[in-house]
Amino acid sequence: MAAYDVNGTSVEHDEEGYITNLSEWTKELADVIAVAEEIEMGEEHWAVVNFLREYYEEYQIAPAVRVLIKSIKKSMGPEVGNNKYMYELFPYGPAKQACKIAGLPKPTGCV
């Protein structure tokens, strides 16, 4: 199975780049995944990733995009907290791509 390399430590991921052992996530790893996703992590990206991780900690699942956006809107204002901007931050979708960077499992189903 393929793996990310974080300063010499390897972290396994599945075919699509989601890490297989969620407890192995670190901020450094997030940066490594982001590079692989061709995303440059800024303050706004981190706000999303941090919220996802908090939410996951509480509920063991990623939040609905709407819930995510509402929260970001509260913390960072409506210029950042909207659907369009989320797709600018994470072109392949805030749910899937941001989850990948945040070390969350991939949302499955008809989503």
Place this chain on the structure above:
Amino acid sequence: MAPLDDDKKDVPIFSDYPSQMPKIECGASLDTNTFKAYPEHNEALGFPGELIDNWQEVAIAKIGELAKKNRAFQVYLDACVKCGACTDKCHYFLGTGDPKNMPVARQDLLRSVYRRYYTFAGKYFPWLVGARDLTKEVLDEWYTYYHQCSQCRRCSVACPYGIDTAEISMAAREILDTVGVGQKYCNEIIAKLKKTGNNLGLNPKALRATLEDLEEDLEDETGIEVKIPLDVKGADVLLITPSADFFAEPHIDGLLGYAKVFHASGVSWTISSYASEAANFGMFIGSYENMREVSWRIRQAAKDLGVKRIIFGECGHAWRVGYSFLNTLAGPFDFLDQNYPIPQHILEFTLDEIEAGKLKIDKSKNDEHIMTYHDSCNVARGSAMGPKEGGQFDVPRAVIKAVCNNFHDMERDTIRENTFCCGGGGGLLTDDLMDLRIKGAKPRMTALQQVTEDHGVNKMAAICAICKTQFSKVMPKYGYDMDSVMSVHQLVANAVILDGQETDEADPAAAEETP
């Protein structure tokens, strides 16, 4: 692991017309393969974890078993005359040009093996009738091309004998599963559903939190308390809706629409955290047992909550299972109120409410939308609605027209019973098949573009979670915004005015601002 690289893909271009013939190119989509399931996914469904040693023997025996258990499989394998009427009907063929995506050619991948082992001609004159041994290459080919069929049944409508490639494709997937070759997307999801009650893996706590959040949104919007009840014993209606309705856009807007309609109608309703999924991927993999197990949860939840009625939300294949199979798989539903259809579709319910005059509607709220409607394949060709034949086409249109002033249908050959699949149905709505999904959407997108040009259509409504997700992903590739696809109940939600609702008109300050 970069996201799907758009530059490397063929940039999709519209066809001149929806059914335009592609250039035939052998093997064009041979390398388009979907990820295989992990052992734990297969095992959770009762299948071997990985390819078993005696797979060939088991697969051949399975063909014989299915022919004995399912008349359709037996008759369809025998009856095809290779007339070719179906050859130009599949959206994946039209999109990829790979001749193995022609329905009859797809059937032949399995029919050739059936003939070899189960027919006189194939046993003694295989070259004459195109019969072939079941080799590993054949098995791989099955995996590839039976995962390029969305089981939409458009070919079956075209066939003089009604031969349904979906049945062959489901059987092929079941045979593959039986020898330990499952598809990750479907099997992981079914395994998850068996654990958590839905495809997403949403646990009751998270589901409750999400619903509460949405209730907040509804109150912000309307100024009144509109509930989205969860696990309420004794409610009249149990709503079975795809879990995407709790998670994705524009699905959630549909859920808010159901909530408003239920609120306005005064019917008490509830969602179940145990059966928090309408989707039933057991159908996609052709597994009666898995489909039955998933369906059974609905029965359990309905009994447990003591509801009188079951209503299905907007989900295409779920409605096929609900309408056509549920009674068989999880019935009899003698404990429900027999005065209502079991199950009922949310659109049947909403149309009844509209016709009974129970909903206050302001159609002008949807005036910015110039709508068309995408008939979802499983609803169109695998189910019905209302009391009249063809209700599955007329009921959704009636609801749209009741809440919306601007509606234009797409070309006749691409709607109703001839509707083109969105390109993501049948268990193919997975990122690893994105290239196929984009190509498969081409006929539908071409038909949409025609009405955009002719009538200025800017939005397409759908009643299927898969369609909605698929379109929101592939529409941008064809130059449409991702929110050009809408839930039908999103339109309803826009137009319906609840009793006591704060409206712009009622607010003099807001009214003054509008010129």
Place this chain on the structure above:
Amino acid sequence: MISTVYAVLFYLATFLMVAGVGMKVFKYATTPVPLNIVVSPAPRTKRGVVFRMFREVIFFESLFKSNKWIWLFGYLFHWGMLIVLLRHFRYFTLNTWWWVEIISPIGKLMAFAMLAGLLGLWARRIFQERIRYISNPSDHLMLALLVGIAGSGTMMSYVTHTDIINVKAYFLGLMRFDLSHTLPADPILMAHLGMVVILMIIFPISKLLHVPGVFFAPSRTLVDNAREKRRVSKWARNLPPLPEGIPAKEEG
């Protein structure tokens, strides 16, 4: 001698065809339909289904809607063949039935419709790339066989007439197990009858099974009544029962 060989062949072919198709029909009829998989929109009543199937069988309705060329050629061929076949009753009945008399002149002409249809279908199989791709040698041979039968028959009607009185006597004899009559030693007739024998023999082991098959395709022959009527097949009834209540640990 050759007449005896043909007699044996005809008895054998008739037996194989009737028994073979009979077995297939029995198999189709007794194989369960575990789910209602009718392709909608579908009739809500049995009577509606009969009407749907009538339109399919008489007009080839679905084919007409899906492909006009295949419909045209297929329709010419099938209806041409039907009338031609009905006309052949005059060779198997001592006194020709009145309606066979009536259709006989048309029947003679319909051979050309049949041939035109067959050749049209064959041309599509050869020149239309998609259909060429899905064709096996057997598909071409089937057409060759039918063209051969129709062609040789037409030859005997219009070009070199065979001794039809003797042919009729021979077949009337066969039907009464009286083998005293002999067939005229006419190569075209021999070819015609030989090919008919082959067609009869391969009927139950070839795609000609579409003839009984069309009446057993669940996608068309079921009534759209799944919400009202359960259909649990025998094997499904034997599946292990599932629990009625919700297991406590999973309760929300």
